[in-house]
Amino acid sequence: MTVLAARLAAAARVHASRPALSIGGETLSYAELFAAAQRCTARMHGVPAGARVGLLAHRSLDAYVGVLALVLSGRPYVPINPKAPPERQSAIAAAAGCAAWLHDAATEAAAHALAAGHGGTALAVDPHAAGPRDFAAAASRHAYVMFTSGTTGTPKGVAVRADNVTAYIDAFAAIAPTLPDDRCTQFFDLSFDLSVHDMFVTWASGACLVAPTEAELIDPVGFANRAGASVWFSVPSAPAMAQRMRRLGAGVLPGLRLALFCGEPLPTSLALAVHAAAPNAQVWNLYGPTEATIAITAQRLDPAAQAMPATVPLGIAYAGCAAAVVGDDGQPVLPGGSGELWLAGPQITDGYINNPAEQAAKFLSTTVPGYPHDLWYRSGDLVRNDPIWGLVCQGRLDDQVKIxxxxxxxxxxxxxxxxxxxxxxxxxxxxxxxxxxxxxxxxxxxxxxxxxxxxxxxxxxxxxxxxxxxxxxxxxxxxxxxxxxxxxxxxxxxxxxxxx
Missing domain, CATH: 3.30.300.30 (ANL, C-terminal domain)
Structure with missing residues (x-):
């Protein structure tokens, strides 16, 4: 087993009778969820341990059982969004080289099409099917391969190790720990790497993952209240939409104790509105690209702070990690200066599969004065080293326009x-x-x-x-x-x- 699989299995043993997953009116305990994952794994006996497996499934019981089965058995999962155009699905399939394709009932045709066009076998996820316990002893060191947009128009596959994820779980627990009594939302599609936080931080902590159906996603505030959520995690666009629909009034989310945001800049005005809506919650802005495993810096909102920037700062790097604002000369900029944000530490992934040019451009074996790390990821994000607020996002270096x-x-x-x-x-x-x-x-x-x-x-x-x-x-x-x-x-x- 990988370190991640061992961590999840240990938590399942301790919290066997506690709820692990709630979706669509069905709730599974840790014992039930992990038994279903074991049965799913047994049906993949012909898929080599360590081989990549594509996952085409909507946010569903089948999807979560499939993810867990693959992680526990040492087969990296490659999530493909069923909503993505067929051309994008095919591009990811071509790059991934999957040995099999897990699907649910709704995505059976798409999985068979990918298997026919790119090799591998289409397998249905059936969490209720019988089968022996047969976890593979040999395990890939990768937990998943997440595809992101590429600068050339072709998706890039980021290979994330199991120890990258456990480093993230440990670092985040030191900042804002998830508790066994928590009920944690899961608003992200599985093809968005922030979904990894939802699943593995929750299941490593003995908490319960509460996932909305597609219909319930329309009203995330209402869903969070009905589900008894105590931890909210989304992109800022979700509360912004709720605010526009007049669903983010003062005190409407009293049950939240953590409100986490990542994926795009968090406007300070919106963060303050969330704080008013969830007065018992800490509001956190997280930052991090897929290549640095989910998120690598965090900043807690101080509602009493004066003259804050228009967007909540990125905060400080997680323990053991580094975030350096670097100028064109490869040296850290002085306070008040701007430069590219470089990232280092145990969360930096192995990089891109079958993309040596992009790998060489983004992952650098070098040193930065003042830091002990010798491998850095160039984020492409333009950041100001503000003497008061620390790291303040200024946009993308590759998202500029000339006027x-x-x-x-x-x-x-x-x-x-x-x-x-x-x-x-x-x-x-x-x-x-x-x-x-x-x-x-x-x-x-x-x-x-x-x-x-x-x-x-x-x-x-x-x-x-x-x-x-x-x-x-x-x-x-x-x-x-x-x-x-x-x-x-x-x-x-x-x-x-x-x-x-």
Whole structure:
């Protein structure tokens, strides 16, 4: 067994009679969940130990049993979002080289199609099927392979070791421990690496994972209350949507003791609204790319702090890890300076499968003065080393746009839009686009029934140089999100700008 499998199995023995998973009106104890995983594993007797196995399943009992079966048996799981277009599923399959494809009833056809096109065997997850206990003795050191967007348009597979995950579990437990009595939400698709936190932090702690059905996802606040959730974890867009729907009023989430956010910048105004909605909860902003295993820095919100940045700072690195703001010369920047955020420590993964060029560009065997680490991951995130607030996100180095020759960070424009419009749900989109990726200007989108475009533009002019001020501000009913719950700027451009 891997260290992760051993950790989960030990927790299951201690908490055998406690609830481990609740979904769709069905609750399984640790004994029942792990027995179902063992039965599922036995049905994979023809799949070599250590071989990658694709997982096509919606958030369901089958999906969680499949994940657990693969982790316990030493077969890295490769989650593929059933909602993803077939072309993307096929691209991931081509890169993954899976020996089998686990599926539920709804994804049987897609699994067979991938097996036919890319090899391997399609296997149904049946948590109630009988079968002997037969965990593999030989185990891959990898727990999963998570595919992310690639700079070339081809998904990149990040191979995450089991010891990366246990290092994360231990580090997070030192910051905000999960308790056996906790009931932890699971809002993320399994193809989003933040789902790994939900499952393994919960099951390593003896707590219960409470997962909504697709229908229940529409109202996460209502679901959290009905499920008796004490730990909330989502991207900031989830409470922002609830706020827009007037579902995030003061005191509406009294049962929460932890409110965790990751995946995109957390507006300070939104964090304060969450604190008002969940007055008994600590509000945490987590940061980390898939390549650094879920999250690697954390900052707790101080509601009484004055003059905070527009977005909650990234905080400090987990124990044993490092987050260095590095300039173009490879040296740490001085306080007040900006640079790329480099990450190091036991959570840094083995990197990309079958992608040596990207591997060499992102994972560096080098040293940074003042740090003991000799392997660093270049995050591509532009961060300011603020002398008061520490690490403050300024956007992406590879997500810049040039306007009239000036480099513009879209997140900076969006911070100005938030302040000028008085709402956290905004987006800035470069438009019209020129050849080579530059743009003539920007268009702002504000989630509201209507907007005073002139007033918002005037507010932005007070915060930004002229070339960064949006030329137009458009009111939209909702901001489109991609499969990971992040704002989809491409969809905004297609829906509201390219149609003329």
């Amino acid at each position: 009239s020759g000036y480099r513009v960070e879209l997140l900076e424009v969006e911070e100005a839009l938030r302040r000028a419009a008085g709402t956290s749900e905004v987006a800035a989109v470069p438009w019209p686009l020129n050849e080579g990726g530059s743009a003539e200007g920007l268009v702002g989108f504000v989630c509201a029934a209507s907007v005073d475009s002139r007033a918002i533009t005037a507010g932005c002019r007070e915060l930004l140089p002229p070339y960064m001020v949006p030329k137009r501000v458009i009111a939209v009913d909702t901001l489109p999100l991609n499969v990971n719950g992040k704002i989809d700027r491409k969809a905004l451009r297609q829906q509201h700008l390219e149609r003329g």
